[in-house]
Amino acid sequence: xxxxxxxxxxxxxxxxxxxxxxxxxxxxxxxxxxxxxxxxxxxxxxxxxxxxxxxxxxxxxxxxxxxxxxxxxxxxxxxxxxxxxxxxxxxxxxxxxxxxxxxxxxxxxxxxxxxxxxxxxxxxxxxxxxxxxxxxxxxxxxxxxxxxxxxxxxxxxxxxxxxxxxxxxxxxxxxxxxxxxxxxxxxxxxxxxxxxxxxxxxxxxxxxxxxxxxxxxxxxxxxxxxxxxxxxxxxxxxxxxxxxxxxxxxxxxxxxxxxxxxxxxxxxxxxxxxxxxxxxxxxxxxxxxxxxxx
Amino acid sequence: xxxxxxxxxxxxxxxxxxxxxxxxxxxxxxxxxxxxxxxxxxxxxxxxxxxxxxxxxxxxxxxxxxxxxxxxxxxxxxxxxxxxxxxxxxxxxxxxxxxxxxxxxxxxxxxxxxxxxxxxxxxxxxxxxxxxxxxxxxxxxxxxxxxxxxxxxxxxxxxxxxxxxxxxxxxxxxxxxxxxxxxxxxxxx
Amino acid sequence: xxxxxxxxxxxxxxxxxxxxxxxxxxxxxxxxxxxxxxxxxxxxxxxxxxxxxxxxxxxxxxxxxxxxxxxxxxxxxxxxxxxxxxxxxxxxxxxxxxxxxxxxxxxxxxxxxxxxxxxxxxxxxxxxxxxxxxxxxxxxxxxxxxxxxxxxxxxxxxxxxxxxxxxxxxxxxxxxxxxxxxxxxxxxxxxxxxxxxxxxxxxxxxxxxxxxxxxxxxxxxxxxxxxxxxxxxxxxxxxxxxxxxxxxxxxxxxxxxxxxxxxxxxxxxxxxxxxxxxxxxxxxxxxxxxxxxxxxxxxxxxxxxxxxxxxxxxxxxxxxxxxxxxxxxxxxxxxxxxxxxxxxxxxxxxxxxxxxxxxx
Ligand SMILES: [Zn+2]
Numbered sequence: 049x050x051x052x053x054x055x056x057x058x059x060x061x062x063x064x065x066x067x068x069x070x071x072x073x074x075x076x077x078x079x080x081x082x083x084x085x086x087x088x089x090x091x092x093x094x095x096x097x098x099x100x101x102x103x104x105x106x107x108x109x110x111x112x113x114x115x116x117x118x119x120x121x122x123x124x125x126x127x128x129x130x131x132x133x134x135x136x137x138x139x140x141x142x143x144x145x146x147x148x149x150x151x152x153x154x155x156x157x158x159x160x161x162x163x164x165x166x167x168x169x170x171x172x173x174x175x176x177x178x179x180x181x182x183x184x185x186x187x188x189x190x191x192x193x194x195x196x197x198x199x200x201x202x203x204x205x206x207x208x209x210x211x212x213x214x215x216x217x218x219x220x221x222x223x224x225x226x227x228x229x230x231x232x233x234x235x236x237x238x239x240x241x242x243x244x245x246x247x248x249x250x251x252x253x254x255x256x257x258x259x260x261x262x263x264x265x266x267x268x269x270x271x272x273x274x275x276x277x278x279x280x281x282x283x284x285x286x287x288x289x290x291x292x293x294x295x296x297x298x299x300x301x302x303x304x305x306x307x308x309x310x311x312x313x314x315x316x317x318x319x320x321x322x323x324x325x326x327x328x329x330x331x332x333x334x335x336x337x338x339x340x341x342x
Numbered sequence: 343x344x345x346x347x348x349x350x351x352x353x354x355x356x357x358x359x360x361x362x363x364x365x366x367x368x369x370x371x372x373x374x375x376x377x378x379x380x381x382x383x384x385x386x387x388x389x390x391x392x393x394x395x396x397x398x399x400x401x402x403x404x405x406x407x408x409x410x411x412x413x414x415x416x417x418x419x420x421x422x423x424x425x426x427x428x429x430x431x432x433x434x435x436x437x438x439x440x441x442x443x444x445x446x447x448x449x450x451x452x453x454x455x456x457x458x459x460x461x462x463x464x465x466x467x468x469x470x471x472x473x474x475x476x477x478x479x480x481x482x483x484x485x486x487x488x489x490x491x492x493x494x495x496x497x498x499x500x501x502x503x504x505x506x507x508x509x510x511x512x513x514x515x516x517x518x519x520x521x522x523x524x525x526x527x528x529x530x531x
Numbered sequence: 532x533x534x535x536x537x538x539x540x541x542x543x544x545x546x547x548x549x550x551x552x553x554x555x556x557x558x559x560x561x562x563x564x565x566x567x568x569x570x571x572x573x574x575x576x577x578x579x580x581x582x583x584x585x586x587x588x589x590x591x592x593x594x595x596x597x598x599x600x601x602x603x604x605x606x607x608x609x610x611x612x613x614x615x616x617x618x619x620x621x622x623x624x625x626x627x628x629x630x631x632x633x634x635x636x637x638x639x640x641x642x643x644x645x646x647x648x649x650x651x652x653x654x655x656x657x658x659x660x661x662x663x664x665x666x667x668x669x670x671x672x673x674x675x676x677x678x679x680x681x682x683x684x685x686x687x688x689x690x691x692x693x694x695x696x697x698x699x700x701x702x703x704x705x706x707x708x709x710x711x712x713x714x715x716x717x718x719x720x721x722x723x724x725x726x727x728x729x730x731x732x733x734x735x736x737x738x739x740x741x742x743x744x745x746x747x748x749x750x751x752x753x754x755x756x757x758x759x760x761x762x763x764x765x766x767x768x769x770x771x772x773x774x775x776x777x778x779x780x781x782x783x784x785x786x787x788x789x790x791x792x793x794x795x796x797x798x799x800x801x802x803x804x805x806x807x808x809x810x811x812x813x814x815x816x817x818x819x820x821x822x823x824x825x826x827x828x829x830x831x832x833x834x835x836x837x838x839x840x841x842x843x844x845x846x847x848x849x850x851x852x853x854x855x856x857x858x859x860x861x862x863x864x865x866x867x868x869x870x871x872x873x874x875x876x877x878x879x880x881x882x883x884x885x886x887x888x889x890x891x
Contacts, residue, residue: 055615057356064614066401069363073399074460076371077510077523079482083460084713089610094856096863107367109360119867126863128539156867165372174860185843187716194457212879218871226482226525228506237871248485250371257853259713265371265483265523285874300866301873315867 058105059137064088068106068261072252075263080225080270081193082176082260090256097130097155098256100172104153107168107252108134113141115149120157120298120315127155144318156219158240160297160319163249165266171234176255176262178222178232198230201273209278218283223270231262231270238272239282239298245270287312291333292323347419350383352397358382362398369512369521374479374488376472380517385416391514392439392466393420399464400437402426407451409440412468439466442493449500453507462524465511467493472515481526489531490520498528554599568592577780577809578602582851583609584710584729585616586779586808603731603851610852613710621705623773625761627783627806628685631678632759634810637686638752639787645683650758651810686755687785687802696787696800697830716843720826723846727821728807730849732814738839738849739820747824747837750789751803758782758810782807784815788823793831801830821845 056062071085090098108114114134118127122144130153131142143149146161155172163169175181179189182200192198201222208216221238223245225231233244234253244251244264251264264270274280285299290311297319299312311332314320324333352358358381365379384393400406406427408417413429421427432438432450445451445465454462469491476491477498490513492498501508501524508524522528555562569576569592579591583606591609598604634650637643649655690696706721709729714722727735742749760780764773784805792798803823805815824839834840848854 057360059615061615061617062355062359063401063403065359065363066399067403069367070399070404071460072367073370073464073510074462076367076483077525078459078506079525081459081506084458084715086710086712088614089607089710089852090614091611093607093859094853095858095860096856098856107360107364109364110357119864123539124864125539125543128543132540155863156865168367174857186847187843190457213882214879216875216879218875219868235865235868237867239871250367257857263371265525267485268482283871283874283878285870298867299870301870315870 055137057110057138058108058134059091060088060102060105064102065106068102071261072103072106072263075252075261076250076265078229079264079268080223080229080231080262082255082262084259085261087256087259092129092133094257095174096126097153097172099254099258099261100153100155100170100256101130101133101254102256103252103254103261104134104151104170105138107151107170108138108140110138110140112138112150113143113148114138115143115146115152115318116154117152117157117159117316117318118155119300120159121317123317145322146316146318156235156237157298157315158236158243160294160314160316161322162243163247165248167249169247169249169251171236171251171253173232173234173253173255173258173260176232176253176258176260178230193229196228198224201230205273206275209275215274215278215280221280222273224273225264226269230273231264233270237284237298238280239284241270241272241280242282285312288330289314289320289323289333290330292320292328293330293333294320294323294328344385344416344419346385346416347423350385350393350420351424352382355397358394359398362394365519366395366398366512366521369519370483370510370523371521372483372488373481373522373526374474374484374490374520376474376518376520378517379519385420387412387414387468388417388420388439389468389514390517391519392468392512394517395466395512395514395519396421396427396437396439397424400425400427402428404436405430405434407432407435407438407440407463409438409444411444412440435463437464437466439468441468446497448497448509451509453501453504453509456507459506459508462507463509465509467511467513469493469513469515472513472518472520476531478529478531479522479526480529483523484526490522492522492528495528495530498522498526502527554597563596565589565592565596568595574810575600575602575605577811578732578814579605579609581808581811581814582606582729582731583613585609585613603855607852607855618708618711620765622763622765622776625763625779625781627757627761627781628683628688630683630757630759630761630781630783632683632757634758634812635683635755636753636757637755639754640686643686643689645681646679652812683757685785687787690754690787690800694799696802697790697796699802714846716846718842718846720822720829723825723842724804724806724818724822726846726849727818728805728814730818731851731854732811732817734849734851734854735814735817735821738824738845739817741837742820742824742839747827747835747840749786749803749820749823751786751820751823752788753816754785754787754802756782756784756812756816758812780809782809782811782815784812784819786816786819786823790830795831801826 071083075083116127116131118124146159151168153170177189183189205215219237220235221241222230246267248266253262272280288295291313297314300315301310303310362379365377369377379391379394382394382397404427451463473491474489476489477495479488510524511522513520569588576588576591580586594605594608635648709725760778762775763777764775766773786803788801790801803819805818807815825842827840
C-alpha cells in the first residue's frame with residue numbers, strides 16, 4: 049500500500065497539509081508560541097515522531113534532500129523508518145550529510161555542523177509545554193503563557209540551586225524566546241541550547257500527540273533560563289571523541305566490555321565520519337570510516 | 343459563474359502547493375526578503391502571487407475577505423470554485439486580499455486572543471511594486487536589518503505594539519511575495 | 532577498534548519478515564480468513580470499529596488479522612487508514628427511536644411499550660468453558676419469532692412526558708469534529724461524547740467503575756440499553772431531501788440518575804448517554820456513566836475532585852492510540868538525554884563528595 053500511487057505526495061491529503069501549513073505560518077509569526085493543530089493519526093505511533101513527520105510532510109517539495117536523525121545518528125532504527133517513509137511517499141532524495149540536506153528531521157539533537165539559510169530543521173517533540181511537569185493542566189498553563197507568568201519555572205530552577213548548588217536540568221532545558229514565550233526545545237541536551245538562538249535555519253517543532261506546532265524563525269533570540277549568579281552553562285562529557293578527536297562535539301559514552309572500559313564518540317554520526325574522512329583520527333579511530341558491523 | 347472561474351488553478355496541486363508553501367514559509371520566516379511564487383493563473387486583478395497564496399492556504403474552513411476592488415464576480419467565482427473559502431466581511435476573515443487602500447482600516451481584522459494569539463488574520467496586500475527599499479525592518483527572522491517597500495509604517499508599528507496578538511501580512515506583486523509577521527519592528531527611514 | 536553499530540535498515544527488514552511469519556503461525560494449521568474473523572469474532576470487530584472511529588467490519592477484521600489479535604494495534608491500523616480518507620459530508624442524526632432492535636432492556640421498568648428483548652447476550656450464561664466448542668461442530672439453529680412491528684419508544688421519553696427527567700435541548704448545530712480540530716479546553720458535551728465513544732474501553736470502564744465506588748457518585752440505573760441497526764441518511768442539497776446511504780449497528784445506553792436538585796436545578800432524574808458502534812454494551816454503559824459524571828458543572832453539582840469529574844484528565848487520557856504510542860516510545864533510544872543526566876549526576880556527586888571531605 050505504501051507507494052506513491054496509493055497515497056498523495058508526502059502522504060497527507062491536501063486539506064490536512066493546508067491546515068498544518070497555516071499552523072506553521074502562525075508559529076513562525078509568533079516565535080515560541082504553541083499553535084494548536086488538528087494532528088492526524090499517522091501510520092507510526094504517537095511518541096515516535098508523528099508531529100515531526102506531519103510538519104516535514106507539510107514542508108517537503110519534490111526537490112528536497114531529506115536527512116533524518118535520532119540521537120544525532122542517521123542509522124538508528126526510528127530514523128531509518130521515518131526516512132524510508134518519505135522516500136516512499138514523497139520520492140525525495142535523502143542524505144546523511146548535514147550540509148547537503150535541505151530539510152532535517154531530528155529527535156533529541158541539533159547537528160554539530162552549523163546550519164545555513166535555506167535549511168529547515170524539524171524537531172520531534174514529545175511534550176511541547178515547558179510548564180507541563182510543574183502544572184499538568186492545559187487550562188492553567190495556557191493562562192500562564194497568556195499572562196507571561198513564569199514564576200513557577202523560576203521557583204523550580206531556584207529550588208534546584210538551593211538543593212544541588214546548580215540547575216539540575218541536563219536536557220529539555222527551557223528557553224525564553226524574544227523575551228516573551230518560554231519554550232520547550234524538545235529533549236535536546238542543554239549542550240545544544242546555544243544553537244537554538246540566532247540560527248540561520250528555520251526551526252520548526254511538531255508535537256503530534258499533544259497537537260501543537262511552534263517555531264523559531266532564523267536569527268531569533270532564544271535564551272536559556274538562568275539566574276545572574278548561576279548563569280546557564282552548556283555541558284558535555286569532559287573528553288574528546290575517541291574516533292575523530294573532536295574536542296567540542298556532544299559525546300555518547302559507549303561501554304566496550306564488562307570490565308568498566310568505555311569510550312566516548314560523537315553522537316552526530318555524520319559529523320564524526322566527515323572528520324575522520326578529512327584525516328582527523330582519535331585514539332581508537334581507524335583511518336577508514338564507516339565499516340559496517342551487524 | 344464566469345467562464346474563466348474554472349481555469350487557472352493548479353495543474354498538480356500536491357507539488358505546486360508544496361513549492362508555493364515553501365516560498366510562503368521562507369517569506370514569513372525572513373521578513374523583507376522577496377520570493378518567487380507561481381503555479382497558477384488567477385484572473386485579474388489578482389496577481390499570480392496572491393492567487394497562488396489563496397490556493398495554497400485557503401479552503402472551505404478559512405473565511406476570506408476580498409477588498410472592494412477585488413470583490414468582483416470573476417474573483418469571487420474563481421476563489422469559490424478553486425478553494426471553497428467562504429467570502430466574508432473583514433472582521434470575520436481569517437485571510438484577506440486586496441490593495442492596501444482596500445484593506446484599510448486594518449484594525450477591522452482579527453488579531454487573535456490573548457490566550458490564542460494564533461487566531462488572527464493574514465492579510466495578502468497587493469502592491470504596485472515590491473522592492474527592498476523602504477522602511478527598516480528588525481526582529482525575528484532578520485540577521486541585522488532588512489528593508490521593504492511597505493505601503494506605510496504607522497499601521498505596522500501599531501500592529502507590532504499588540505504582540506503577541508496582531509495580524510500577519512503578505513505583500514504580493516506579480517509572481518513575487520514578501521512576508522511581514524506581527525513580530526517585525528518597522529521604522530521609517 | 533570500535534565502529535558504531537550500523538544496519539538499521541537490515542534489522543528492520545528482518546524484523547518485519549519474522550513478524551509476518553509469526554503472524555501466520557504453524558502453517559500446518561489452516562489460515563484464518565478475514566470473513567471468519569468478521570463472522571466469529573464480531574465483538575472484537577465491533578471494538579475495533581468503535582475505537583477506530585470507522586464503521587467497516589471487513590477492514591476491522593483485516594486489521595485484527597494483521598495485528599495478530601492485538602486489538603489496540605488493530606485500532607491503530609484503522610485510525611491510520613481513516614486519516615487518509617476524504618471527508619465527504621455529514622449524515623443527519625441517526626434516529627435511534629426507529630432502531631430495528633435485537634436487544635432492548637430497561638432496569639427501571641418491569642414492562643414497557645416495545646417490551647424487554649433479551650437478545651444475544653452473555654448475561655445469563657454460566658461462565659463454564661464449553662468444551663464442545665473445542666471440537667468443531669455446527670450449532671443448532673436458535674428458535675425465531677416474527678419481528679414485532681411495534682414502535683420501541685425510548686424509556687426516557689416516557690419519563691420526560693411527566694417532567695420527571697431533565698429535558699435535553701434539541702439542537703441543529705453541527706457538532707465539532709475531534710479528528711479535524713485540536714481539542715480546546717474546557718470543551719463541550721458533543722466533543723466529550725465523541726472522545727469517550729472512541730476512548731479505550733478499559734479506561735472508560737474503570738472511570739465508570741470509580742463513580743460507582745464513590746469517586747463522583749451519580750446513582751445510575753440503566754434506564755434503557757438498546758442494540759440494533761439504524762439507517763444512516765444524508766441530505767443531498769441537489770435533491771432537496773435526504774437519502775439512506777446505508778445502515779449501522781449501534782449500542783445506545785441511557786442512564787437515569789437520581790438527582791436531589793442543586794442550587795440551579797429542581798429535583799428530577801438526570802441522564803447519562805452512551806452511543807457506540809456495534810454491539811458494545813459494556814462500553815456504552817460505561818460511557819453513559821462517565822458522561823453523567825462529567826456533567827457536574829452544568830447541573831450545578833459539587834466538584835468532589837473525583838477523577839471521573841475531571842474533564843481534562845478524562846479526555847486527555849482516554850485515547851489508547853495516544854497512550855500506547857507515548858508509553859511505548861520509551862523503548863526508543865534516549866541515550867543522548869541519558870548521557871546528559873549521567874554527566875549531571877557525576878558532577879553533583881563529585882561536588883557532594885568534595886563538600887563532605889572538606890567538612891571532615
Ligand atoms: Zn567523533
